[in-house]
Amino acid sequence: MSLADNIFIHMCKDILEEGISTEGEKVRPKWEDGTSAYTLKKFGVVNRYDLSKEFPAITLRRTAIKSCIDELLWIWQKKSNNIKELNSHIWDSWADENGSIGKAYGYQLGVKHKYKEGEMDQVDRCLHDLKNNPYSRRIMTNIYVHQDLHEMQLYPCAYSVTFNVTKEKNSEKLKLNAILNQRSQDILAANNWNVCQYAVLVHMFAQVCDMVPGELVHVIADAHIYDRHIPIIKELIERPVYAAPEFWMNKDIKDFYQFTTDDFRLENYVTGPKVENIPVAI
Numbered sequence: 001m002s003l004a005d006n007i008f009i010h011m012c013k014d015i016l017e018e019g020i021s022t023e024g025e026k027v028r029p030k031w032e033d034g035t036s037a038y039t040l041k042k043f044g045v046v047n048r049y050d051l052s053k054e055f056p057a058i059t060l061r062r063t064a065i066k067s068c069i070d071e072l073l074w075i076w077q078k079k080s081n082n083i084k085e086l087n088s089h090i091w092d093s094w095a096d097e098n099g100s101i102g103k104a105y106g107y108q109l110g111v112k113h114k115y116k117e118g119e120m121d122q123v124d125r126c127l128h129d130l131k132n133n134p135y136s137r138r139i140m141t142n143i144y145v146h147q148d149l150h151e152m153q154l155y156p157c158a159y160s161v162t163f164n165v166t167k168e169k170n171s172e173k174l175k176l177n178a179i180l181n182q183r184s185q186d187i188l189a190a191n192n193w194n195v196c197q198y199a200v201l202v203h204m205f206a207q208v209c210d211m212v213p214g215e216l217v218h219v220i221a222d223a224h225i226y227d228r229h230i231p232i233i234k235e236l237i238e239r240p241v242y243a244a245p246e247f248w249m250n251k252d253i254k255d256f257y258q259f260t261t262d263d264f265r266l267e268n269y270v271t272g273p274k275v276e277n278i279p280v281a282i
């Protein structure tokens with residue numbers, strides 16, 4: 001069993017058994033047919049993934065690694081907020097007639113800010129600090145920008161990453177760790193999707209900064225299972241599990257902006273069958 005399966009199954013059982021139902025509450029998301037999308041939720045879930053041991057893709061079902069890396073590069077590398085530059089259709093429901101999702105995600109990461117060292121966006125600021133001042137405790141992004149919320153179709157869910165470098169005894173290279181802060185998480189549609197994305201981000205940042213990947217800590221304020229996902233999750237967590245896949249990344253890329261989706265692969269990724277047509281609350 002992969003460590004990620006273990007964490008996922010444990011978290012789902014906890015939400016199913018101990019979670020609080022939002023039924024009857026005033027909730028924002030709706031199903032396609034207009035009915036309110038209620039959830040079972042747990043407040044304050046924290047999951048730790050040791051990337052030096054395993055890549056955290058679950059094996060209960062296949063996480064679409066290419067699509068999720070494509071979305072990660074769309075946000076962190078292209079710094080785009082337009083679905084025309086995204087190869088999947090996962091954001092279509094939240095885009096306007098021009099394809100824009102507003103001042104969310106990639107838009108915020110592309111905004112330049114003034115620092116003592118000059119003007120940079122948040123991604124370049126982090127890379128600059130990791131390369132020049134790795135022990136700083138100030139290496140983080142934050143895309144939950146209140147002044148721009150009124151121009152976003154959906155407020156950022158995974159909104160902040162804090163990078164933290166450790167120097168282990170007997171290790172030649174520094175270790176790059178990260179905390180992903182997420183205010184809201186759709187466990188079925190996006191939990192492992194988001195975990196794999198930020199695991200890949202730590203791998204990429206570590207490689208271009210000549211470090212090794214350490215831990216990814218995922219802090220979720222509202223971890224929820226939508227009502228229509230409950231039977232799917234119940235079936236999913238009873239499935240057989242397999243060993244974690246091996247993560248392959250092109251070792252020759254030393255510039256963050258040179259990575260493409262072809263530079264990543266999961267090898268020996270044995271999984272359960274696809275869950276067809278997961279309904280997504282809008």
Ligand SMILES: Nc1nc(=O)c2c([nH]1)NC[C@@H]1CN(c3ccc(C(=O)N[C@@H](CCC(=O)O)C(=O)O)cc3)CN21
Nearest residue numbers: 064067088090091154186189190193275278280281282
């Ligand atoms: N309710 C909700 N849940 C989300 O997970 C979510 C939103 N809304 N709004 C914005 C984005 C879009 N996200 C999504 C949406 C759909 C999939 C999805 O359908 N994933 C498929 C695979 C898709 C593919 O192969 O390209 C899956 O099987 O998980 C994933 C993330 C995450 N976000």
Ligand SMILES: O=c1ccn([C@H]2C[C@H](O)[C@@H](COP(=O)(O)O)O2)c(=O)[nH]1
Nearest residue numbers: 028029155157158184185186190194
């Ligand atoms: O990367 C993402 C983006 C979105 N989600 C989920 C979490 C919620 O179910 C919805 C957003 O609804 P809010 O009412 O704004 O919380 O999208 C995710 O899990 N991961």
